[in-house]
Amino acid sequence: MKRLLVFVCFLIGVPAFAATPQQKQRARPCQDQEAQRSVWPQGTLLWGTGRTAVEKEMSSVLVSVDLDKVRLRGGTRLKELRIEEGRLVAPSRARNKLVGSVFQGTASDGQRVEVALCAAEPSARNPSMVWYRIELWNKQSAAWENPCVATSRVPSPRALVVQGVWDETGARQEAPGRFTFACENGAIAKCISWGYAPWAKKDGHSLAELHQACTRMARADYCGDGRSHTRQDNPIDMYDDLAVLTQTTEPSRGWQPERASFEAAWTPEGAWCLARTREGQALETILAQCPGRFEPGANDLGDGDRCTVRRKEGLARRALLRNRSYGKDE
Incomplete structure (x- = not known):
């Protein structure tokens, strides 16, 4: 791991x-x-x-x-x-x-x-x-x-x-x-x-979709429309269902886990659910940018990762990747 x-x-x-x-x-x-x-x-x-x-x-x-x-x-x-x-x-x-x-x-x-x-x-x-x-x-x-x-x-x-x-x-x-x-x-x-080569496999599973989900996560492309919602030099920690990468829990020079909180879960089409935005915009701003995509609703993903808005039923694919970040004011 x-x-x-x-x-x-x-x-x-x-x-x-x-x-x-x-x-x-x-x-x-x-x-x-x-x-x-x-x-x-x-x-x-x-x-x-x-x-x-x-x-x-x-x-x-x-x-x-x-x-x-x-x-x-x-x-x-x-x-x-x-x-x-x-x-x-x-x-x-x-x-x-x-x-x-x-x-x-x-x-x-x-x-x-x-x-x-x-x-x-x-x-x-x-x-x-x-x-x-x-x-x-x-x-x-x-x-x-x-x-x-x-x-x-x-x-x-x-x-x-x-x-x-x-x-x-x-x-x-x-x-x-x-x-x-x-x-x-x-x-x-x-x-x-970072480890998500689209031609590679982990435990028999292709990493192609994980790679695509990662490109959405890296750019904070919540709506899956190419619009980025991130900023320069914002530390992020990512972890996935296949354990290609696992959550960082130990503090280091560049990372203080106690300062970070869950941001979103990701699919190849963008965010599956969000707890907050990386730059501090109100969640209502994201909902307005991609109307019909998300709806209010809590989802407990385990390990302290809990969403406050999620993809509407029938539109959601299984989340493959999650991330934590400091947030704008942390």
Whole structure:
């Protein structure tokens, strides 16, 4: 059994990726990258890449990538590329031989973008998992840039390969021939790092739905519509039905259990029930944001976790994940 205390620290960068006429001379991808990019604490990230529009929280310069439109360095088309447990695999081709490949991707506004694979690095904690360094062609600056938003903790973020795609409501969908480059500071990648790899199993049970529930929990997406209700550097403690992670009960430098209280239980579609909100908004505010979804009603989940509003009958799926947090004023 594992315990994991998480400081939710998502920062948003706003690089400019507007389309302009392409210049005749193009720089080569995968040259030296700047270690730090400008970032601003403006909310939470799902994909972990910069926004296409400043005013839209759920927008991204890179939402999905095509698996069958890949060209190797030199222009040769790469065939039969597939994904195995979060790794890009090509028959008879070593992992490092994929470096320099250029993929075709799509931004949230539907614009096509080019994505270069610059490095493949096995995870130090789990060598079977691979981190990729990627760059995106920015037509405005006519340069290859790391699209992953940096933070002071992770100044040069990488990305994980994840099967499927996420839409602007935060919902995951199977999409044959497409996948997600999930950047290190986004919820998709963070939930994998915390132990919920969607390709993994625990006691014969797939962790795919737990991973999706985690992405909702990390962003405090109560309504399951992509809207986040959290803030920077808010410590959270999560635990689940399969005991991939268990509740943290011992105090440490970064966590004081006596200060924390139960916040919510989670499904892949958002909160199953709530005791309170992470930022201190009234529960009535959440009920108004997603009318018809919740109703007043106490639910005792055990271990001191008690809800005050819950999903309406007939709409609820079984909660897979729960969390505790300090709350805004604690």
